[in-house]
Amino acid sequence: MTDLFPAPPVPRVPVRGGGAFPVRRIFCVGRNFADHAREMGAAAPASKAERGQPVFFHKPADAIVTGGADVPYPPGTRDLHHEVELVAALGHDAPTGELDGPGAQALVIAYGVGLDLTRRDLQGAAKAKGLPWDTGKGFDYSAPLSDLVPVADVGELASRTLTLAINDEVRQHGALTDLIWDVPEIIQELSKLYALKAGDLIFMGTPAGVAALQPGDRFTASLDGVVELQGAIVG
Numbered sequence: 001m002t003d004l005f006p007a008p009p010v011p012r013v014p015v016r017g018g019g020a021f022p023v024r025r026i027f028c029v030g031r032n033f034a035d036h037a038r039e040m041g042a043a044a045p046a047s048k049a050e051r052g053q054p055v056f057f058h059k060p061a062d063a064i065v066t067g068g069a070d071v072p073y074p075p076g077t078r079d080l081h082h083e084v085e086l087v088a089a090l091g092h093d094a095p096t097g098e099l100d101g102p103g104a105q106a107l108v109i110a111y112g113v114g115l116d117l118t119r120r121d122l123q124g125a126a127k128a129k130g131l132p133w134d135t136g137k138g139f140d141y142s143a144p145l146s147d148l149v150p151v152a153d154v155g156e157l158a159s160r161t162l163t164l165a166i167n168d169e170v171r172q173h174g175a176l177t178d179l180i181w182d183v184p185e186i187i188q189e190l191s192k193l194y195a196l197k198a199g200d201l202i203f204m205g206t207p208a209g210v211a212a213l214q215p216g217d218r219f220t221a222s223l224d225g226v227v228e229l230q231g232a233i234v235g
């Protein structure tokens with residue numbers, strides 16, 4: 001069979017040290033820092049035993065913006081919010097059967113820092129009606145992402161922090177020790193719902209301090225000491 005039109009290109013993320021990471025799917029985790037859950041009006045679990053199930057949603061693979069390219073202010077919103085997040089990149093297909101923690105961690109080949117851009121007004125309206133978040137979360141250019149850094153070059157992840165500055169003012173800063181569900185735990189939970197494969201990205205959730213972006217704003221997102229992403233919102 002012949003394609004009826006040229007197949008769209010697979011989004012690719014540069015990897016430090018060489019090569020590119022072809023993106024298959026983007027999974028996102030909601031409410032994964034207690035301080036952010038509280039600022040969004042949700043209860044934060046008091047202990048691991050009380051955390052229930054993680055909140056998952058998706059963005060389309062072609063929402064990725066790489067290389068610090070400009071991010072167009074999206075249509076349909078008056079309240080575009082930033083959420084700085086650790087991003088885990090899977091370089092192996094998950095085996096069949098239940099994953100243990102080390103097996104889950106072994107799927108990750110690289111990390112980066114990204115923004116889960118959110119049309120907060122649309123997400124809020126959907127939440128209020130018990131409707132899906134798709135229009136608030138899964139829009140064009142909604143996933144700016146840094147270059148990916150191989151796990152061997154990241155070193156100990158748990159002690160790292162995330163920082164986001166807008167126009168040189170720090171808006172968000174959080175420690176990965178405060179994640180409610182860590183990377184292997186999230187991969188284990190996702191693997192119960194989806195067949196995870198090489199090319200999957202996981203946006204791990206944001207710490208407190210989410211706020212509005214305006215056209216002209218410059219952002220610097222950082223997985224501190226590992227990798228940085230700079231860009232601008234353009235109107």
Ligand code: MN
Nearest residue numbers: 083116205206
């Ligand atoms: Mn998020």
